[in-house]
Amino acid sequence: MTNWRAVVVGFVVTTVIGIVGLAIPGLGQLTAGLVGGFVAGYMARGGLASGFWHGLLAGALGGLIGGLLIWVAVSLLGLALGPVGGAVGTAAGAGIFVVAVVVALVMALESAIAGAVGAALST
Incomplete structure (x- = not known):
């Protein structure tokens, strides 16, 4: 079962560190994903698979x-x-959304690995 509180807290941590990471060189988005995933996995507990998820x-x-x-x-x-611009804008926006979904899932793999580590350390 998904612990949505852990997911939302991990998302908020990722977002806050990501925003700070834009202003502070060296912190970056990689750190944000790792820390947010770790927090979500740590809060969810339940083993490696649960932390990964x-x-x-x-x-x-x-x-x-x-x-x-x-x-x-x-x-x-x-x-x-x-x-006509509305139709073109909607089509272009849909294409952008599809690309964003693919990129989000690829980038979420780092958070998933950190979540598994967090869950392993929480038990």
């Missing part, structure tokens, strides 16, 4: 939400250009 969800959630927001923004921008 919770870290994966925490890491992927940010990319999915970001991709969705970009899709909406591009679609609205296209809609401001008229009916």
